[in-house]
Structures are given as C-alpha cells and as structure tokens.
Amino acid sequence: GTEQLIRAHLDILLLNILSNSYSDTSRTRLSTTARERSDQDVTERLIAYMQKELDSDLSLEHMCKHMHISKTLLVRLFKQQTGQSVMKYYKQLKINKAKTLIRERRHNMTEIAEILGYPSIHSFSRHFKHATDMTPSDYSRSIQARL
Secondary structure: HHHHHHHHHHHHHHHHHHHHHHHHHHHOOOOOHHHHHHHHHHHHEEEEHHHHOOOOOOOHHHHHHHHHHHHHHHHHHHHHHOOOHHHHHHHHHHHEEEEEEHHHHOOOOOHHHHHHHOOOHHHHHHHHHHHHHHHHHHHHHHHHHHH
C-alpha cells in the first residue's frame, strides 16, 4: 500500500509541475516581431535543407521530421513566408537545378535524372514538361539555338 501511495503522490507532483510549466509559457508568448523572425528562420532552414537534398525524393513527412515541426505548422508557415506550397517549391528547386545541369552540358538526361533523385528518366521528363511546358530535350535544343 505504501508504494501505491508514494506513486500516487509522485503522479500528482508531476502533474502539478507540468501544469505550472504550461501556464508559464502561456504568459511569456513571443512578440509578433520575434515570432516573425522565428517563422522566417524555420523557412530559411527548410529551404537550405531542400537545396541540400535535391538528389533525394523528399516527402513532406521527411521535412517535418528533419525540422522537428508538425506538418500543419510547417505547411502554414512556409505558405505564409513564400506564397507557395512546400512541395511545389521543392519541385521547382529541382527543375531549376535540372535547367542548370542541362545548360552546363556535362551530363546526359539520364544522368541528370539520377543526380536529381528521380526514379527514372521518364518521371524526370514528365515532371520537367509539367513544370516548363517543354521536354528536357526541347529545353536543351532551345538553349543551343540561343548560342
């Protein structure tokens, strides 16, 4: 009986400590300026992470785990800061990198698809065409025509 009584008192103590710590944080909310800086910092760190991981096929879940933030909050913050969805921004980063690689002419389209973490040349071409309204080959030819 003594062990149960001690356990019950410890539970009550822990609950009191937790409830006091939560009530303290509600009194010390971030100012609007500090919150905006914090939101901007989260967005900048996420963009840096996306740029570093262009060779991967990142999902929103991976990004949330890396940033230690909920999916709902991440999506909302990113949209407020950039005006775009997280995944649309990430895909646009990949397309911009693909354009750079095509202009450099050091890799063929299959290699570029591999560099950017696409599972196949077909999915890369489909994604590129959807984003730019031209195939990677058409883009390459348009670059050559300008030179």
